[in-house]
Amino acid sequence: MTQVIKRRKMSLKWNRLESLEQLSEIQKQSKEQPVLIFKHSTRCSISRTALDRLERNWNSEEAKNIQPYYLDLIAHRDVSNTIATTFQVHHESPQVLIIENGQSVYDKSHLEIDFKSIKSFVASH
Numbered sequence: 001m002t003q004v005i006k007r008r009k010m011s012l013k014w015n016r017l018e019s020l021e022q023l024s025e026i027q028k029q030s031k032e033q034p035v036l037i038f039k040h041s042t043r044c045s046i047s048r049t050a051l052d053r054l055e056r057n058w059n060s061e062e063a064k065n066i067q068p069y070y071l072d073l074i075a076h077r078d079v080s081n082t083i084a085t086t087f088q089v090h091h092e093s094p095q096v097l098i099i100e101n102g103q104s105v106y107d108k109s110h111l112e113i114d115f116k117s118i119k120s121f122v123a124s125h
Contacts, residue, residue, distance in 0.1 A: 014068055017070060017076070018076055020082055023086055030100050033065050037069045038051065038068065038070050039083070040070060040073065040094055042074050046110055047094035058115050066098075073093055087104035096113045096118065098121065098122065105125065
């Protein structure tokens with residue numbers, strides 16, 4: 001189930017990550033293109049700041065090969081926990097992962113989440 005979320009008038013169009021089944025699809029999809037997972041805590045002001053900053057700086061043209069997913073980790077704790085074990089990352093919030101070839105190859109949290117860094121990493125990988 002892919003549902004596009006438009007926040008304000010930003011060019012970033014999120015796919016909602018709401019089920020464990022989607023993680024298998026993300027792993028498959030990541031063999032064709034990088035997949036970004038943004039894990040967001042709706043109860044955390046730092047998470048809100050990181051999300052706003054990422055959305056404000058996102059450039060769809062520059063990131064056209066990245067498939068972005070948004071996870072509300074409060075509503076979908078089971079998905080968040082499974083991400084940590086499946087991709088062998090320490091749970092943090094907020095957190096951005098980039099999945100390539102079924103594995104996490106990039107893991108940043110809090111104010112380390114930055115579009116320019118994401119773009120540079122994907123371009124060099």
